[in-house]
Amino acid sequence: MKFPAAIFSRQGFAILLLSAVLAACTAVVVEEDGPGYRPPRPEPQFCTRQYDPVCARRGGDRQTFANACLAERAGYRIISGGQCRDGGGDGEQTFCTREYRPVCARRGSGLRTFPNACEARAADYRIVDDGPC
Secondary structure, X not given: OOOOHHHHOHHHHHHHHHHHHHHHOOOOOOOOOOXXXXXXXXXXXXXXXXXXXXXXXXXXXXXEEOOHHHHHHOOOEEEEEOOOOOXXXXXOOOOOOOOOOOEEXXXXXXXXXXXXXXXXXXOOOEEEEEOOO
């Protein structure tokens, strides 16, 4: 079987090389959901159980996380160390159990489901109902 001479010529080689380079060029476009949005890290990401609370924000939602890794994994941006506080507070830290007994809570006009009542109160939410929202 004979191959055309153009395949092995300089011009053919240059075209083949240029085609390969162009085919390798790709762009990934990520749309943001709003201010403060951080795309989740590639899974799996494992976080320690170390308790070093941080206050983090995503959009208009502020939440206290047990550590920075958990906040970043949930797509939140850390705004301060320690728990989130509205208007001073009493300065005491709240330690909650990992008990799963969901509650629906409200802060301002926002409703949110928490794994238990302690975590809802620690985030300065008011419990409005037992069970998820």
